[in-house]
Amino acid sequence: MTHWIIDKSNKIRNIKLVPVSDEGYRAFMNNIKLERYHLRDSNSRSLSNIIAYPLEKTIREWANQTGTTLNERIISYEVLQYDNTYEKRFNEVDIIFCLNKVYYLVEVKVSSSRKALTKASNQLKNAYKILNQAEYKCELLIIHVNLNYKNSRTCFQQFNEDFLKCEFAKIDKGDTSFLYLQLKPHEVFEWGVKNGIILNTELLSLTIEETDQLRLKRSKRHALQNNDIPQEDWPAELKDEIKFKDEAAHSVNFGESSSNNILAEKLKEALDKSKR
Numbered sequence: 001m002t003h004w005i006i007d008k009s010n011k012i013r014n015i016k017l018v019p020v021s022d023e024g025y026r027a028f029m030n031n032i033k034l035e036r037y038h039l040r041d042s043n044s045r046s047l048s049n050i051i052a053y054p055l056e057k058t059i060r061e062w063a064n065q066t067g068t069t070l071n072e073r074i075i076s077y078e079v080l081q082y083d084n085t086y087e088k089r090f091n092e093v094d095i096i097f098c099l100n101k102v103y104y105l106v107e108v109k110v111s112s113s114r115k116a117l118t119k120a121s122n123q124l125k126n127a128y129k130i131l132n133q134a135e136y137k138c139e140l141l142i143i144h145v146n147l148n149y150k151n152s153r154t155c156f157q158q159f160n161e162d163f164l165k166c167e168f169a170k171i172d173k174g175d176t177s178f179l180y181l182q183l184k185p186h187e188v189f190e191w192g193v194k195n196g197i198i199l200n201t202e203l204l205s206l207t208i209e210e211t212d213q214l215r216l217k218r219s220k221r222h223a224l225q226n227n228d229i230p231q232e233d234w235p236a237e238l239k240d241e242i243k244f245k246d247e248a249a250h251s252v253n254f255g256e257s258s259s260n261n262i263l264a265e266k267l268k269e270a271l272d273k274s275k276r
Contacts, residue, residue: 012130014086015130016134017073017096022076028090052110052111054200055188058189058198059095059108059188061195066097066163066164068099070096072096074093091126094106095108102139103138104141105139106143107120107121111147113148117173120142124141124178125140140177141179142181146183146184146185148211156182157169157183185207186204189204217237
């Protein structure tokens with residue numbers, strides 16, 4: 001469906017939903033992947049980043065079973081530039097489904113970070129802002145697969161094989177309301193394995209092990225900071241916290257060099273086994 005916006009005061013026009021196979025979108029993503037390929041650091045990705053793709057794919061397939069999801073989940077639009085020409089842009093939504101003429105925009109986050117909810121809400125607000133100009137009636141929904149479930153103080157919802165029977169919570173972020181579904185990773189992972197979406201059955205346990213290790217290190221750092229211990233007196237393994245990149249292109253590159261990360265070595269072995 002296309003909604004034409006011709007009022008230049010809005011600075012945006014030709015808003016429509018297109019499929020992932022759209023030629024313009026594919027060219028746009030290929031350019032992004034090429035740029036990130038040159039900037040990529042093969043040792044800068046955590047297992048949380050790596051597991052995100054198969055779990056997000058599982059959530060998408062889970063929602064697809066309802067028969068209400070749309071193939072057109074990319075927002076295509078044109079933005080007015082300073083030289084009075086229009087530039088085409090795209091905004092990807094993880095899942096869009098339509099019930100009773102209401103479009104539900106779904107952002108899926110697989111993360112152990114406390115910032116996941118804020119990031120998801122900001123992404124959905126941006127998508128809503130665009131579609132709202134074309135008079136789409138939208139609801140916003142966040143699905144959070146929380147890898148740090150052991151230390152979460154918030155309530156988890158029960159995973160139900162029928163997506164539409166899940167009990168969504170309602171949360172407010174600023175002046176915007178969201179439907180919210182927080183899930184533990186094991187149920188989602190097991191459903192993905194059972195339905196042939198996830199092939200590597202060891203990936204989740206390795207990821208949880210890494211998440212626990214990172215949390216323990218952060219706790220030790222905070223304790224040292226609270227006790228005013230100079231960083232030069234910290235144990236070597238606590239001095240430099242690795243910052244992992246969160247890439248849109250879910251690719252794995254272990255490189256050829258040896259790694260000091262035991263978990264990375266275990267994962268590489270698991271992936272090698274799955275290829276045999």
